Amino acid sequence: MQRLGAAVAVFAALTLAAGVHLGDANLFLLAAAAGLCAFTTWRSATISSFLKIFVSIFSVETIVFGAVRLLEVEGLWPASLADYALPESMSLTVAVFSIIVFGLSHIPVVREMTRIADLYFDTQDRGELHIWGLPTFRVREPLIAVAMIVTLVLISQGLVGVSVRLSFIRRDYYTALQEMNAGEFWRLFLFGFTPWAFVHVVVAVIDYVLQSTLIIRWRQWLTQHYVTRWLGGRRHYAMALVGGVTDNPDQRIAEDVNRFIDGGDSGYGIYSYSILLISKLSSLVSYSIVLWDISSAFTFFEANIAIPGLLFWAALVYAAIGTVTTHLIGRPLTSLLFEKQRREADFRFSLARLREYGEQIALLRGEGAEGASLVRRFGAIVANYFAIIDLRKKLVSFTATFNQLSIIIPFVLTAPFYFAGKIKFGVMRQTADAFDNVETALTFFVDYYVFLSDFRSVLDRLASFDAAANRADELNAAQPATRAERRDIAFDVKLALPDGRRIVEATSLELAPGESALLTGPSGSGKSTLFRAVAGIWPYSEGRIEIPEGAKVMLLPQRPYVPIGSLARAVAYPAEPETYSRHEIAEALEAARLPGFVAHLEEESNWGQRLSGGEQQRVAVARALLAEPDWLFLDEATSALDEKLEGEIYAMLRERLPNTTIVSIGHRSSLLAFHQRHIAMEQEADGTFAPREAVLA
Incomplete structure (x- = not known):
């Protein structure tokens, strides 16, 4: 620069x-x-x-x-x-x-807007570019975007130039009509208006193709960025712990990224506003010159006194009145639209949860409660909607009146001069066109106020997403699990809940390799929280947990995650199913006591709903068999199985994973037989729980 x-x-x-x-x-x-x-x-x-x-x-x-x-x-x-x-x-x-x-x-709001835009324009990623007639080649993605934007800006300016040229042709066109000059009329029509109109159409098509290509490339990159930011470093979990204004981050990625770039249903995002503003500014300057020049023909009294730029100043004053009034009426709209998106997202999430937990709701006969909850959530949408209607009613009343007057005003201003014979009809018509373009450019704020308010709410949601992701990074930096040159896992840590209440003090606990252990204790004593800290996802802590360098740690929760797709993918998760042979996956299922599902490995389905709780837990066990971790933590991972099947699973794990150290959380006394140590969570005088060595019965 x-x-x-x-x-x-x-x-x-x-x-x-x-x-x-x-x-x-x-x-x-x-x-x-x-x-x-x-x-x-x-x-x-x-x-x-x-x-x-x-x-x-x-x-x-x-x-x-x-x-x-x-x-x-x-x-x-x-x-x-x-x-x-x-x-x-x-x-x-x-x-x-x-x-x-x-x-x-x-300007602060522009800085926030461009901060998000610069994520794309500062990337070092390379993208493929195919120009007609040339082979595909790879180049830095921002260079592709910059080339497209430069072209689009030049096209936008060119279209304004064509529009101005057409305004002069229309002026002479209408004058020829007034003077009954057929030859001049047809000459202007065939050799003036038609060629330029054709150029305008061709350029508009090119503009559309380039614009659409830029938008989808930009959205693809930014969506991938936010997905990576959400899932990377387990931020999604920490962001859920943070809570607050980061509601429905999935909706931010699915909808707000698109609305930020392309505007979604409104069609006005950062790209549209950038190019639109340039077009409006170019139109403003070009037609202001036209208005200023035309104003010299509008003379007063016999002395033919002309006010320099009369028509331009009239358009400026009119636009200023409209802009100020619109802002005063519509100021609360941004917060209402922000709230609208939040309530809509909450309602969609509630519907998705209802579908996910359909069986549990049916068993409890909870349809009435769920229906009442959905009605309440939708009622919040309705209340917000009527608040928006009430405000937009006032905006529509003003802007509709304003726009109707905009059509009349140039004719009201020029009619006395036309009837006095000082200007011709073509000049009157050109004045109306120029006034309309200047007034439209100046009243950009009036015409797009609702869309700008909606865009601002999208910007605020993406900004709050980024703020929550940054907060999640701070939390994750505080997580206690660290790698060390040792063979055992050593605890010297104090764990708290998100609200700050301390729950666990494990200051002298060690887990030796090859020595299976059972952790018991009352509900709410922090057993699962301790396991989460070992897994490296619990950030509310002081101290450290030392884990052997290079050791592979795996945790099986009570309710495992089963992705949608083939059963082979569900068993291999988080690895790709191609990581293992079909024989290895089938063998793992059989060992986990699910031989009847081997024939369905390639079947695509929502297995999380098709499998029972016990079957889902055994799918998770099959994952552990494939992964062969050094340390396997089972957080009530067999609680949905009967005692006999649970015993078979533990015996199988001991046999097939002889080099894996198993640490379990459980409540059944029958589990003691499958572990060499028993550690109990005991409550201290200050209300916290500490793991203490217990004697195996």
Whole structure:
């Protein structure tokens, strides 16, 4: 950015010299704007990577358009290209745009928005790019995105240029109609309007294809980023412990990422607003020039007094009134839309839970309670919905009135001059078009207020997701399990609950390899919490748990996770089913006393619902047989089995995993026969529990 800033500074110096040479005040103004643009471009090295793209585009255009302007004023522009000369203010306009983008980069909400966008534009990942007629090649993903955005910005600016050109053609077109000039009418129709309209259509199609490609690539990358951030380092578990505003992180990834980039149903996300703003600004400048020039024809009294830029100032005042009023009416909308998404996500989650626990609910005859709960949750959605309706009713009333008046005002302003014979119908029509474009650009805030509020709520949800992920990282950094050069597992740790209450003090416990142990104690004494700490997922702790370096530790919970897919995948999880041969998986199922399921290994199903609790626990045991861990912790992992089958499973584990040390949590006295040590959780005077050696009966 420094080199580009220096190049703009050189252009500013040349423009200043030309201004001195020709005595042209407009060149002095351009030189001043270019000088400020050079400064902001130089300083843009520290701003968002996403915004740097736009600063670079406008700064380069400042030089290019400015160079054309200097050629014109010095009389060096070819006469054959006189019809294609740029408007005098073009280079000044893009210089101002570059300065505005730099200024926007310091607004807090823009910084938060671009922080998320920069995740994509700062990545080192490489993506595949296929250009028609060329072989596919790999290049850094941000370079692909930047190339697309630059092209789209240029297309957007080109479309505005075409639109302005068409406004002049329509002016002459309507004037030809008024004057009954058939020859001029057909000439403008065939050789003026039609070619430019065709160009507009072709460019619009190219714009759509590029835009759609950029959006899906961006969404694909950002979704993968948030999925990795959620699951990486077991953040998903820590984020669930944190709770708070991080409700339904799955919905954030599935919906809010899409809404951030593409806007979802509204169609307005960060990309849309960026390009839309550029288009609106370009349209504003271009049509403001048209309005300003037309205003000279609107003269008052016999002295033909003209107010410079009359129509432009009228559009500006009208837009300012609309913008301020809209904001005053709609301020609470952002928080209401944020709450809407949260309540919708809660309701969907409740429905999913109902489906997941259908059997348990049916057994307890809990349909009535679940129905009442769903009605309450949906009632919250309805209450929020009516609050949004009440607010949007006021917004719609104002914006609809505002937009209807927008159609009438330019005709009200121009009609007296038209009837006085000072302007022709084509000028009147062009004035209406130009006024509409200027007013629309200036009332961007009015027209898109609801969408902007919705976008802000999406931004807030993604920001809270990132904040919770950062908090999860802090928690995970405090987890006590560490690797050490030793053979046993040693505990010198104090564990607490998320609310801060201390629950376990294990300050002198050691588990020796090859020595199976049974951990017992009353419910709520922290047995499972101790196991979670060993697994490295419990962050509320002081002290440390030393685990042998390189040892493979596996924990089987009371309720194992069974993924949707083939049974082979469920048994091999978390490894891919191809990691093991079908013979090894079948053998593990048979050893876990599930021989009847061997024939269903390739069957795709929701096995978590098809299998009973005891069958799910035996699938988890089969996983342990395949994984062959050094340490196997069973957290009531056989509680759904009868005592006879439970005994067979323990005997089988001892036989098939002779090098695995088994540590169990259980309540049945029959488990004592399968373990060499008995450790009991005993309550201390301060209410905490400590593991103490117990005598085997």
